[in-house]
């Protein structure tokens with residue numbers, strides 16, 4: 001039985017102070033994404049402790065950071081030694097920034113990227129013979145052996161070979177000396193919304209034992225999925241044999257992906273989006289005139305609540321995802337947004353003033369889009385943790401791996 005409280009205290013203590021450097025990545029007066037590296041490090045530290053207790057290796061999925069060095073450094077400061085991303089561009093950016101950690105490529109590699117995959121990724125996830133053969137040839141050209149994890153499709157219907165085809169794939173891979181199968185894995189909840197369970201993870205372990213028998217050696221990694229596996233881990237119900245998890249969502253947002261409830265001991269405030277109020281006016285809640293398709297191809301519907309105090313902040317659909325954006329003040333309601341304007345109902349929360357900064361808690365979609373928006377500045381809260389002075393503009397600096 002885990003002593004949860006003790007682990008939390010120890011995780012907080014061990015995180016310790018981080019070196020002090022302030023990072024302002026791009027300046028924009030209107031909208032800003034604040035990133036608290038200390039809280040992120042503490043989340044990593046706790047997850048790492050929970051995983052270690054059960055003999056599970058934690059892989060930190062940093063893809064929502066879009067290659068931002070400070071996110072990776074906070075994860076490493078939290079004690080997790082292996083990072084994962086779905087994009088080679090991000091892995092290349094992190095390496096160019098001097099982030100020195102083994103990197104897992106999560107998205108199945110395109111054969112045309114095989115050389116870069118072998119050069120940049122320590123492990124890649126795979127399900128297709130042709131892509132693996134391309135990696136094998138690239139590895140031979142580079143005088144290396146590339147490590148691969150085979151993905152098995154166990155119900156979510158995204159990537160992975162179906163279990164019945166796994167033996168055939170493994171047999172075909174045996175002669176390929178440029179690659180070594182070091183693990184097998186599966187992913188749940190991302191397409192079909194399928195929950196990670198004892199049943200589907202036990203099937204993964206059964207597949208792993210079968211692959212080991214065919215290859216004649218023990219697999220290093222049996223990778224039982226993503227944040228969706230954490231509830232099982234916390235209940236101590238992860239099937240024996242699962243020895244790795246790849247976690248992004250819960251590490252970054254501190255929440256249970258199935259319920260969106262905070263996970264005990266994890267911080268939910270690593271990220272905060274802030275934008276300035278640029279209009280405050282009392283207006284009727286219903287549009288006036290003939291209502292047709294809006295700019296995004298939808299016919300909008302509004303409830304008649306009479307005149308309301310409405311605010312506009314300088315944030316729009318170009319910058320974030322409305323569906324997963326929550327005002328920090330629960331009395332503020334989101335009415336809607338167009339490309340550049342986010343409309344709020346401020347009737348219950350006032351008084352407000354023009355220029356005031358309204359704070360939002362981003363969900364995963366809102367976070368990724370804000371991270372990607374060049375119009376949203378990214379600012380590390382004190383103390384910031386970067387090896388080098390941060391670049392003046394973010395995101396999308398030149399991709400280093402396409403050379």
Ligand SMILES: Cc1ncc(COP(=O)(O)O)c(C=O)c1O
Nearest residue numbers: 061106187226227246247248249
């Ligand atoms: C293959 C794979 N593993 C793990 C993850 C991490 O998932 P989550 O962010 O839900 O923990 C993802 C998605 O980011 C993924 O595509």
